Amino acid sequence: MTSLWRDGRFVRYWASSAVSQFGDRVSEVAVPLVAVTVLDASAGQVAVLTALAWAPNLLALVLGAWVDGRARKRRLLVLMDLVRAVVLLSLPVAHIWGHITLGQLYAVVLLGGLAGVVAGCAWQPLFARIVPRSSYVAANSSFSAARSASFVAGPAVGGGLVQALSAPVAVLADALSFVVSALLLGRAPVDEPAPAARSGTTGLALLRDAREGLLFVLRQPVLRAGLGCTTTINFFTFLAGTGMVVLFADRELRLSPGAIGLTLGIGATGSLLGALTAPWLSRRIGVGRCVAVGAVLFPAPFALAAVAGGPAWAGALLLGAAQFLVGLGVMWFDVPLNSLQAAVTPDALRSRVVGAYSTVNYGIRPLGAVVGGVLATTVGLRTTFVVVAVGGVLSVLWLLPSPVPGIRRLADLDDGPAAERTADTAHGEEGAHAA
Incomplete structure (x- = not known):
């Protein structure tokens, strides 16, 4: 069986996931700290922030049906990376101009979560196109290892960036990670069959x-x-x-x-x-x-x-x-x-x-x-x-x-x-x- 690491497409998709996962760990530290240290949010407001991050998953059933009808799921995945990059970039920009608000922070986690759900639904069909069935376990192991590694180092890096640059500016690292992810996916074409007639x-x-x-x-x-x-x-x-x-x-x-x-x-x-x-x-x-x-x-x-x-x-x-x-x-x-x-x-x-x-x-x-x-x-x-x-x-x-x-x-x-x-x-x- 040919090693997955000799497949350029797999390596690009894996690298895309690894980079964005690491960026996410930074945001998981920085975004709550924006609420707490910059906006002086209460415990209830922080709880709302957490709930909004999970809320888009309640729409996943309908979003999954919509994604199944799309012909170019790789392009959709790239678009969702760019959407999340722009949404996150709004935080350091607003902070520099002195206009960051709790409402904006709520919108960022909600829109970012929504884009994440769409990306998750688009990813599974692409996974099946680039990974042979006999390599599913090995491929999932590689993706999960990258995610686990991000949990080892990401929070520490996130904390350091927050301390050195401030919480809103630290979010820039996650925004850039999505840009890199989009560039990697853009260079990994996949033969996608037309969706079934609906x-x-x-x-x-x-x-x-x-x-x-x-x-x-x-x-x-x-x-x-x-x-x-x-x-x-x-x-x-x-x-x-x-x-x-x-x-x-x-x-x-x-x-x-x-x-x-x-x-x-x-x-x-x-x-x-x-x-x-x-x-x-x-x-x-x-x-x-x-x-x-x-x-x-x-x-x-x-x-x-x-x-x-x-x-x-x-x-x-x-x-x-x-x-x-x-x-x-x-x-x-x-x-x-x-x-x-x-x-x-x-x-x-x-x-x-x-x-x-x-x-x-x-x-x-x-x-x-x-x-x-x-x-x-x-x-x-x-x-x-x-x-x-x-x-x-x-x-x-x-x-x-x-x-x-x-x-x-x-x-x-x-x-x-x-x-x-x-x-x-x-x-x-x-x-x-x-x-």
Whole structure:
């Protein structure tokens, strides 16, 4: 099998993703600091900022249907990079002129999030065009490794840029990363087939197309099990998101800001190791079993964090170990599951399937965060962590009765029950849609 790294198109797409991911880590530090340090935003206003960043995912189902009808998805991806670059660039420009406002900051995260959802829906069909099916796991591992590496170094660089240049000017780094990403994508042409004939272009037709994508996910056994498992894990792990972990480290473990940052950095190294080893584990125990192992290992270490205590160094060590295992489990779950999803999804439905997943999977995250806040207030952070561990581990029950654990290689899908069901479902949906 030819190495992916000898394929110039793959290298450009990977580099595009790596550069923009690193820029995103800078913005994740700088944008909230714009609100807090420049605009003196309250906790409620910061919460609105977070909610607006996630809100566009609720439109992903319809956006995915719209993207599936576009003929040139690479051009759309380039356009979304440029849109995000311009939107982010407005912050340092407004700051220089002394006219930056909270309303502008809200608009930036909302428009940037919207462009990100469209780009995510456009990316999956391109991934399937540039990566051979036999290399899906290796390719997803490479993309996830770049993302994990950005979490190791990006926040530190972001903090340094904010300190040296101010928060609004630091955002310029993310804007430039999208320009570089667009240039790289512009030099990586892909043979894109014309989209399948659609029943119309009206809003009603778009809703029908979106419904078709959602129904395909719910009827296809691998996708249905994956969505149920992922949504359950995300709900429970967002009960104790990064904010709760930081609060726990500060209030319960009495760690210094430097120690908290180091602890979170250790978690990021776990993600990097998980991304790099996911292909190896998938070969050793099978792709489906790797997903199941990750589904357990991802949330379970929160129980370890719940018992952290004693001297500050001991608490930091235990919390760091828990974060490392969480990061390892995330990647052992994500890399093979993303590969399975790509393998069982027909080309004509890829963007709609991504849209359906994003609407449900990301839509549950704000709800989990709200419930986690109520739970932590009423029963305490340690008990909340135990709930996360127990509830998250139970997500594996979605996988056990499905075909997923029995899938050793992606090639098994060519002749197995999942493949037959995929073909039958796609055929039935297309017929119903045409009628």
